[in-house]
Structure formats: structure tokens, C-alpha cells
Amino acid sequence: MDKVILGKTGLEVNKNGFGALPIQRVSKKEAVYLLQKAFYNGINYFDTARAYSDSEEKMGAAFKYTRDMIIISTKSAAQTGEDMEKDLEESLRNLQTDYIDIYQFHNPAFCPRPGDGTGLYEAALRAKEAGKIRHIGITNHRIAVAKEAVETGLYETMQFPFSYLAAEQDVEIVEMCRRENMGFIAMKGLAGGLINDSACAYAYMNQPQFSHVAPIWGIQRESELDEFLSYQVCPPTLSGELQDKIEKDKKELTGDFCRGCGYCMPCPAGIEINNCARMSLMLRRAPSEAWLTEEWQAKMKKIEDCLHCGKCMNKCPYGLNTPDLLAKNYEDYKTFI
Structure with missing residues (x-):
């Protein structure tokens, strides 16, 4: 041991x-x-x-x-x-x-x-x-x-x-x-x-x-x-x-991706950023059905309400452009439903 x-x-x-x-x-x-x-x-x-x-x-x-x-x-x-x-x-x-x-x-x-x-x-x-x-x-x-x-x-x-x-x-x-x-x-x-x-x-x-x-x-x-x-x-x-x-994972996952730490939360628009901003990766690395329920579709749709206030970006310890990540993940998500 x-x-x-x-x-x-x-x-x-x-x-x-x-x-x-x-x-x-x-x-x-x-x-x-x-x-x-x-x-x-x-x-x-x-x-x-x-x-x-x-x-x-x-x-x-x-x-x-x-x-x-x-x-x-x-x-x-x-x-x-x-x-x-x-x-x-x-x-x-x-x-x-x-x-x-x-x-x-x-x-x-x-x-x-x-x-x-x-x-x-x-x-x-x-x-x-x-x-x-x-x-x-x-x-x-x-x-x-x-x-x-x-x-x-x-x-x-x-x-x-x-x-x-x-x-x-x-x-x-x-x-x-x-x-x-x-x-x-x-x-x-x-x-x-x-x-x-x-x-x-x-x-x-x-x-x-x-x-x-x-x-x-x-x-x-x-x-x-x-x-x-x-x-x-x-x-x-x-x-x-x-x-x-x-x-293989390094090639797929290194770079600007959301780690899901949650320090960007809470979102003034009610977006569950720590999951929504990495949805594309989760869909491809876990059984996708769990992420395609009506509940998750509603959560992803809230991305449309993004205020672009910048609060999430200011709090992100990795310096990510969170609104941009959310938008990209939402567009990808819509191809699954």
C-alpha cells in the first residue's frame, strides 16, 4: 500500500x-x-x-x-x-x-x-x-x-x-x-x-x-x-x-474547457454554468441519455437568457470566456435533441 x-x-x-x-x-x-x-x-x-x-x-x-x-x-x-x-x-x-x-x-x-x-x-x-x-x-x-x-x-x-x-x-x-x-x-x-x-x-x-x-x-x-x-x-x-x-484524453481535453469547479456560480440569469459550459464533453464521455432529459433541455435553454454581464468570467480561476463556452455548448447540444 x-x-x-x-x-x-x-x-x-x-x-x-x-x-x-x-x-x-x-x-x-x-x-x-x-x-x-x-x-x-x-x-x-x-x-x-x-x-x-x-x-x-x-x-x-x-x-x-x-x-x-x-x-x-x-x-x-x-x-x-x-x-x-x-x-x-x-x-x-x-x-x-x-x-x-x-x-x-x-x-x-x-x-x-x-x-x-x-x-x-x-x-x-x-x-x-x-x-x-x-x-x-x-x-x-x-x-x-x-x-x-x-x-x-x-x-x-x-x-x-x-x-x-x-x-x-x-x-x-x-x-x-x-x-x-x-x-x-x-x-x-x-x-x-x-x-x-x-x-x-x-x-x-x-x-x-x-x-x-x-x-x-x-x-x-x-x-x-x-x-x-x-x-x-x-x-x-x-x-x-x-x-x-x-x-487520447490529452488531445481531446487539454485547452480551454470548463473544469466544473463552480466558482463562477451563482449566475444572475440562473444558468447552471458549471455543467452547461462543458456539456459537449459530458455528452461524449458519458451515456448521453442522462443529459438529454426534459430537465436538462430546460437548463440548457436558459443559456439564451445570458446577460453577458461578465461576472462569471471575472470569477473563473482559469480565465475562461464563459459566455462564449456556454454559447458553443448550447449550439452543439441542440444537435443531440
Whole structure:
């Protein structure tokens, strides 16, 4: 079973991390079952966030009696130190614990620093001194903010989107973390659902140059968990058929495409941008029937109501021309119905 040391934290985690965003979509009973099955099969790192509705609560129910045997990270998207402290207290209650292993600033538009006027970093330091958090981390989708966070030396972990569709500038963030002995946690290892072969994703992450990378896989179904557990027993290797699939995906998917992160939302016109702007790809990479229902036809038709206000473009961490992507995807979608 492959292990990863999260940089200067010294925390040793399984190469399979459990991303707990999706469990907010299943019942508490189902979520607890999945979390405990993962734990009893060797997964020891679980990542959640205050923003993931009841994900923390479900995790707390699953690990109330095994807390000291796992590593938990959660996040706060608070904009002030006072609000972050409130988030932390709520997370501790939900998780039924008195400490968080890694407490992360959740995709801030800037890099929190001491003295920046927000009080965020100071609040994190106070919580660390009080023993409520053990390590301070940050998550981001923005290259500039991620680079700054690494360069400051203020953070012990970086959580950043990373998969075999990553651009060179993304890979540079991974390498910067290795050089600075900063734990690197890879989110969106399946590129928001665009990568449909988990063996390819796992094999890519398991290459020697990424030995410091700790992927967290978003898991909602037992079948998904079983796939990743099977790779602990028989790790897929990056050769032959898997390499060919990766190269094919890179040709099809690299460039200006929507990753589905949702940071452009909400849309003033009510458009579900994070799905509508990548509909063409989803139609071709998953059974198309699910995307052609009357419900989805109505959602896609809302693209006609786009205000061209530019708000989505301003919030997109990848700098995409979102209205243009929406229009192109809508025209393509109409050829399917």
C-alpha cells in the first residue's frame, strides 16, 4: 500500500485519500458505511469542508470512536478571522473531535498573510497554539495565489487541482511544493468527471516524480470506493493501454474547457454554468441519455437568457470566456435533441 508524507507536517497518508464532498448527496447511513469501509480497508486520510453541507456531520458520526487513527482536513471560506473562528468551532462540533489535523483556507481570492487586515492567518495561528488545529493549509484554483502561498512559507499544505490533464503551470505548482517540502494534496484527480478511467488517473499519480502527491478521490458510491481500494492491492501501471488512453484524453481535453469547479456560480440569469459550459464533453464521455432529459433541455435553454454581464468570467480561476463556452455548448447540444 503506497504512502505519502505530507511535507513538513510529517503526516503519513495513504495514496488513496477520501474526498468527502460527494457524501453530502447520500443518506447518513450510506455515508457512514462508505467512510468506515474506507477506513477498515486502509484509507486513513479524509478531506471535507464547512461548505459541504452535512459532510462534516457524517464524518463525525463515522469516526467518533476511531478519531485518533485517522487524519482529517477541513476548510473555511471565511473572509475574516472572527468568522473563521466560528467556522472552526462548528467543524469541531460536527466532526465530534477537539482538533483538526489540517485546517485549510478554502480557495481564497488572495493569499492570507499576517497583517493583511483580515485577521485570517492570525486566527489560524491562535487556533494552532490552542491545539484546535495542528497544521495550517490552503486550497486554491488560481495559479498566482497558489504560487504566492508556496513562496511565503506560511503554509504546510497546498490543495490544488491536479490530474493528467494538468497544464505545465499546474505541474510547476506540484514541483514547487516538492522543493519547499510542502504537502501537496491533489483535488479533482478525475478532472471533475471528465476523466472516466480511474485506473489511468491513479497510475499517473503513482509515478515516481509524484511520490509526494496525495490524491483525494471524490467518492459517493461503493463501486467507486471499491475501484480505488483494488488499486492498493494491484496498482495499475502507466504503460500500454493506459498510456494510450491518457494521450487520447490529452488531445481531446487539454485547452480551454470548463473544469466544473463552480466558482463562477451563482449566475444572475440562473444558468447552471458549471455543467452547461462543458456539456459537449459530458455528452461524449458519458451515456448521453442522462443529459438529454426534459430537465436538462430546460437548463440548457436558459443559456439564451445570458446577460453577458461578465461576472462569471471575472470569477473563473482559469480565465475562461464563459459566455462564449456556454454559447458553443448550447449550439452543439441542440444537435443531440
